[in-house]
Amino acid sequence: MIDLTKKIPVKEQEPKVRATNFEEVCLGYSEQEAVLEANRCLDCKNPQCVKGCPVQIDIPAFIKEIKNGNPLKACQIIKKSSSLPAICGRVCPQETQCESKCVRGIKGDAINIGKLERFCADYALNHDEKPQKTQTNGIKVAVIGSGPAGLACAGDLINLGYEVTVFEALHEFGGVLVYGIPEFRLPKKKIVKKEIENLQLKGVKFIKNVIVGKSITVDELIDEEGFSAIFIGSGAGLPTFMNIKGEGLNGVFSANEYLTRSNLMGAFCKDCYTPIKEGNKVVVVGGGNVAMDSARTALRFGAEVHVVYRRGESELPARKEEVMHAKEEGVIFDLLAKPIEILGDENANVIGVKVIKMALGEMDQSGRRKAVEIADSEYVIQADTVIVAIGTTPNPLISSSTKGLETNAKRGIKADDNMKTTRDGVFAGGDAVTGSATVILAMEAGKKAAKSIDEYLKNKFN
Numbered sequence: 001m002i003d004l005t006k007k008i009p010v011k012e013q014e015p016k017v018r019a020t021n022f023e024e025v026c027l028g029y030s031e032q033e034a035v036l037e038a039n040r041c042l043d044c045k046n047p048q049c050v051k052g053c054p055v056q057i058d059i060p061a062f063i064k065e066i067k068n069g070n071p072l073k074a075c076q077i078i079k080k081s082s083s084l085p086a087i088c089g090r091v092c093p094q095e096t097q098c099e100s101k102c103v104r105g106i107k108g109d110a111i112n113i114g115k116l117e118r119f120c121a122d123y124a125l126n127h128d129e130k131p132q133k134t135q136t137n138g139i140k141v142a143v144i145g146s147g148p149a150g151l152a153c154a155g156d157l158i159n160l161g162y163e164v165t166v167f168e169a170l171h172e173f174g175g176v177l178v179y180g181i182p183e184f185r186l187p188k189k190k191i192v193k194k195e196i197e198n199l200q201l202k203g204v205k206f207i208k209n210v211i212v213g214k215s216i217t218v219d220e221l222i223d224e225e226g227f228s229a230i231f232i233g234s235g236a237g238l239p240t241f242m243n244i245k246g247e248g249l250n251g252v253f254s255a256n257e258y259l260t261r262s263n264l265m266g267a268f269c270k271d272c273y274t275p276i277k278e279g280n281k282v283v284v285v286g287g288g289n290v291a292m293d294s295a296r297t298a299l300r301f302g303a304e305v306h307v308v309y310r311r312g313e314s315e316l317p318a319r320k321e322e323v324m325h326a327k328e329e330g331v332i333f334d335l336l337a338k339p340i341e342i343l344g345d346e347n348a349n350v351i352g353v354k355v356i357k358m359a360l361g362e363m364d365q366s367g368r369r370k371a372v373e374i375a376d377s378e379y380v381i382q383a384d385t386v387i388v389a390i391g392t393t394p395n396p397l398i399s400s401s402t403k404g405l406e407t408n409a410k411r412g413i414k415a416d417d418n419m420k421t422t423r424d425g426v427f428a429g430g431d432a433v434t435g436s437a438t439v440i441l442a443m444e445a446g447k448k449a450a451k452s453i454d455e456y457l458k459n460k461f462n
Contacts, residue, residue: 005108008037010115015328019299022183022268025325026090026115031071034119038066040104041111048101049113054444057081059098059113066116075124078117083155083443084148086125086191089118091181092440093319125194133203137161139457142227144212144398147175148439149233149430151199152446153453157231158202160454165227167210172264175235176431177439179264180256182293184300185322188263213397218405218426228460229425229453232413233446236392236431242285246342247388251277251350255286255294255389262297279303279385283353285339286389287311290436292322294387295331305331306381310338310358310371334381336360338371342386352380392436402426410435419449420456427453 002008011027012018018025029037041063049059057078065074078085094114102110139162143150146168157164172178174192186192200206210216212234221227239254241247258276261267265274278301284294287309295305307326309316312335316323327333336358343352357377360369394412399405404423406414412435413428415421421428429445431437 002036004040005104007040007109007112008033010112015325015330018184019329022300024187025184028122029115029119031119031123034066034071034116035069037112037116038063041067042103044103048103049098049111052098052101053081054097054440055081055447057098057117062120063111063113063116066120071120071123072128074120075128078120082117083152083447084195084439085117085121087148087177087186087195088440088443089114089116089121090186090191091438092117093438095320097440122191125191131198131201133201134158134161136163136203138163139461140165140225140227141229141231141453141457142167142221142225143231143233144218145169145175145232145234145430145432146173146196146206147177147233147235147430147442149235149432149442149446149449150175150231151195152443153231153233153429153450154204154446155199155202156447156450157453158199158204160450162454162457163205164203165205165207167212167216168206168208169211169234170264171208173206173208175233179260180290180293182259182263182297183268184296185293211397213401218398218402218423222425228457229427231419231446231449231453232398232421232426232428232432233430233442233449234395234398234432235442236394236412236434236436238393238395239388240391240393241388242339242390244339244341246344246350249342249344249348249350249386251279251384252342252386252388253277255284255290255387256392258294258387259290259297268297268300276301277385279383281381281383282306282385282387283308283339283381283383284387284389285309285353286391287316287318288389288391289318289322291387291389292318292326292331294389296322296326296329298385298387299326299329299331303385306334306383307331308334308337308339308353308355308381310336311368312336312360315360315368336371338373339386340378343380350384350386352382353386354378354380392431394432394435398432408433417448418452419445420452425456427456 099110266272267276282298430442
């Protein structure tokens with residue numbers, strides 16, 4: 001008999017096996033397993049899980065359809081609120097959002113909402129009919145950036161009947177979904193490209209290798225190209241560094257560069273020509289999901305990998321699942337430690353990282369305990385490669401090249417709760433406004449922007 005207080009386990013590659021390949025770690029639910037997990041749902045009359053979802057998916061309704069053996073209908077329910085369910089089912093932090101509100105979680109395991117979302121989204125990608133081209137109203141809207149914010153905005157706008165063109169700076173579409181998240185967490189051809197292809201079938205036009213602010217400006221898109229509204233969802237691709245001695249040595253990477261070389265440019269493939277310093281001993285600085293992605297990527301290249309983070313394990317901002325996977329695969333965690341210098345040899349190559357031990361003090365403004373240095377506690381971790389994964393900020397290229405576009409305290413584009421910027425007809429959202437955040441929050445911003453753009457254009461043309 002099934003214990004309804006426990007989640008149905010999800011199959012994964014064995015740690016020793018997956019640590020040597022870039023194939024997806026989590027194998028997902030079978031249809032039978034998904035139905036068993038769905039039957040744990042209490043179908044609450046006042047579902048708190050919906051309140052925990054940034055895009056307000058009707059979670060009980062889609063889970064009920066899985067119970068009834070209708071995964072396609074379940075996915076249709078999800079798609080009313082979420083443009084990218086197969087992606088969110090993999091990378092969204094459900095454990096701190098919808099699942100954290102689940103009533104089942106009070107006296108047992110919360111319903112595995114994320115894995116159920118992934119199940120029906122994957123089922124739909126393989127069994128659903130291809131979307132039909134949408135009839136448009138002739139009003140042109142430009143979307144800058146093909147990451148989660150841009151894709152969510154474009155998906156809602158095409159459904160509303162607008163002529164949507166997405167401009168991407170890189171040579172592949174998907175933004176952070178393709179350059180930032182490794183293949184073992186989010187398969188590119190199997191998932192990301194299919195989601196983009198579905199938008200293309202609906203009529204969304206995608207143009208790559210266009211750096212807005214350099215190739216063309218926002219002003220030119222409006223004044224010369226005839227776009228009636230613009231959404232800026234260009235993300236936060238400008239890496240942050242520690243500003244310590246030795247960061248200019250050979251072998252020091254930002255996580256952005258390291259992951260882009262591997263994920264977007266295929267350095268993880270044996271027959272790829274993209275250079276990447278695999279390293280024998282790698283130190284990753286940071287404790288977020290990007291740090292885990294960098295560490296687990298370096299591990300798969302055959303390195304001994306240390307993650308250095310100034311606080312303890314309970315303060316790690318990465319998803320618990322990602323930390324657990326990293327540990328299982330052999331990543332070493334040097335917690336309560338902070339790099340104070342990167343050491344180099346006479347040829348300016350990295351040979352180690354000098355760190356100082358830390359202790360946790362009083363709460364800071366972020367609600368976390370301050371990390372305080374312990375005097376005379378320095379030690380050295382040998383390394384030939386250092387990956388800095390301590391955050392990113394929005395690139396100022398677009399804001400600095402657009403008339404009347406103000407920025408906020410986080411160096412992102414200034415936008416109100418409806419995603420309106422200080423420039424008429426220009427909207428912005430996601431990491432381009434807030435700085436680095438989650439995929440689902442970027443999607444939420446893209447959807448809000450689409451709604452605001454629709455209201456703005458109706459007022460303009462009616």
